[in-house]
Amino acid sequence: MSNDSGIRVLVEPLREFCVQVLARLYVPLEDAETTADNLLEADLRGVSSHGVARFRRYVRGLQTGQMIPQPDIRLIHETPATALVDGGGGLGQPVSKRAMRMAIEKARQVGAGFVTVRNSNHFGIAGYYAMLALPHEMIGICTTNSAVLVVPTFGRDAMLGTNPISVAAPAGRERPFVLDMATSTVPRGKLEVYNRMNKPMPLGWATDEVGEASTDAGHVLGNMERLAGGGLLPLGGAGELLSGHKGYGLALLVDILSGVLPGAGYADNIYLKDEAGKPLPTNVGHFFGALRVDGFRPVAEFKATMDDIIRRLKDSAKAVGQERIYIHGEKEYELTDERRANGVLLHPKVMADLQAMVGEFGVPFAH
Numbered sequence: 617m618s619n620d621s622g623i624r625v626l627v628e629p630l631r632e633f634c635v636q637v638l639a640r641l642y643v644p645l646e647d648a649e650t651t652a653d654n655l656l657e658a659d660l661r662g663v664s665s666h667g668v669a670r671f672r673r674y675v676r677g678l679q680t681g682q683m684i685p686q687p688d689i690r691l692i693h694e695t696p697a698t699a700l701v702d703g704g705g706g707l708g709q710p711v712s713k714r715a716m717r718m719a720i721e722k723a724r725q726v727g728a729g730f731v732t733v734r735n736s737n738h739f740g741i742a743g744y745y746a747m748l749a750l751p752h753e754m755i756g757i758c759t760t761n762s763a764v765l766v767v768p769t770f771g772r773d774a775m776l777g778t779n780p781i782s783v784a785a786p787a788g789r790e791r792p793f794v795l796d797m798a799t800s801t802v803p804r805g806k807l808e809v810y811n812r813m814n815k816p817m818p819l820g821w822a823t824d825e826v827g828e829a830s831t832d833a834g835h836v837l838g839n840m841e842r843l844a845g846g847g848l849l850p851l852g853g854a855g856e857l858l859s860g861h862k863g864y865g866l867a868l869l870v871d872i873l874s875g876v877l878p879g880a881g882y883a884d885n886i887y888l889k890d891e892a893g894k895p896l897p898t899n900v901g902h903f904f905g906a907l908r909v910d911g912f913r914p915v916a917e918f919k920a921t922m923d924d925i926i927r928r929l930k931d932s933a934k935a936v937g938q939e940r941i942y943i944h945g946e947k948e949y950e951l952t953d954e955r956r957a958n959g960v961l962l963h964p965k966v967m968a969d970l971q972a973m974v975g976e977f978g979v980p981f982a983h
Contacts, residue, residue, distance in 0.1 A: 622961035625983045630960065631656050633970070634671060636979040641678040642685040647710035654709045654740035659960040661948035663796075665805020666741045669966045673738070674707060675973070682895050683707055683737050689714065692734075697722055699731045700878050705897050708739030708760075712902055716745040719906040720752055727911035732878035733902040738762065742782035743796030743945075749784060749906045750792050753915045756784040757905035761874040763887045763898075765840055766800045767847045769854075769861040772827040774840065774847030775883050778803045779870035784945070786909065788919035790926040794945025799867040800848040804840070807833040807848075812965050820853050822846065829854065873903040 631652045638648035659667030677683035687704025703711035715731040722729025742758045749756030762777030778798040785793045801821045810817040816831040824830040825845035839846045851863025875882030880901025888896045909918045974981050
């Protein structure tokens with residue numbers, strides 16, 4: 617079934633298709649399920665830029681050897697509250713879920729846990745991992761660095777990734793607070809969406825090779841692919857007038873926590889290629905944290921206060937023409953409820969790519 621926004625696809629058949637394709641590429645079942653769950657979570661929450669539209673990227677990475685299907689994941693260093701994990705060059709999702717679970721267990725034992733990962737790959741949406749802390753009455757934290765796409769304030773060449781930050785905090789009667797944001801104006805996937813639709817992107821998202829603002833998503837994406845200059849702007853936009861330097865600072869902070877701290881790649885030392893142009897191990901880095909709420913105050917009191925601050929914000933005066941104030945994560949929770957029942961929406965080009973994989977891998981897709 618389709619509508620103006622895309623093709624409607626039920627969640628479980630889509631998940632099973634992704635799992636089976638990954639299995640054909642020798643990814644262990646548990647790791648394949650984790651990766652598929654992360655992609656579907658993005659589509660359920662309306663983050664189509666990080667959903668199954670990215671699936672081909674992982675398939676290609678496994679086919680070319682840039683991602684190892686059965687990596688040797690190793691614990692490198694550990695204290696009661698911290699740990700460093702080597703991802704073995706595998707898919708980012710499985711090692712990230714394990715690392716976040718390790719942070720949660722450390723928080724259970726000593727009140728707070730922090731785990732970094734090096735030698736990993738793109739791990740999907742950051743919110744997926746921060747939200748793992750919620751059932752344990754904990755606050756979850758997640759950051760990751762990523763491929764060089766963002767131009768520093770007053771710069772012309774991309775030097776940092778979109779470097780997302782996610783924090784999830786439980787509430788009582790209200791929905792949990794879930795912040796999941798890139799430190800750029802938008803993630804690269806947003807440009808890909810506009811490029812697929814052949815539409816001009818909003819002015820102020822990105823710059824061309826000489827640092828001028830551009831609305832041509834395809835041109836900017838091509839420049840980023842060739843490292844020809846330009847890229848996404850930091851959160852806030854160009855220069856300092858609208859505080860683009862603050863977004864730049866947040867992106868650099870994420871690179872310090874996710875790259876420098878674990879000894880992973882950072883800045884333009886990530887997603888490197890050899891002299892022949894063959895991709896080298898990506899060495900993406902991640903940072904995960906968990907805080908036990910009852911390490912600070914009783915959980916019931918915290919949740920009641922969370923409910924109060926959420927209601928105060930939602931019940932405050934609305935701007936002219938506006939009917940509702942949202943809390944971070946609220947729209948995504950509501951969209952998830954609808955899409956679990958009725959299916960996710962996929963762009964026709966994404967759907968065509970999935971159909972191509974049916975023939976490539978001999979995996980049926982009864983959507």
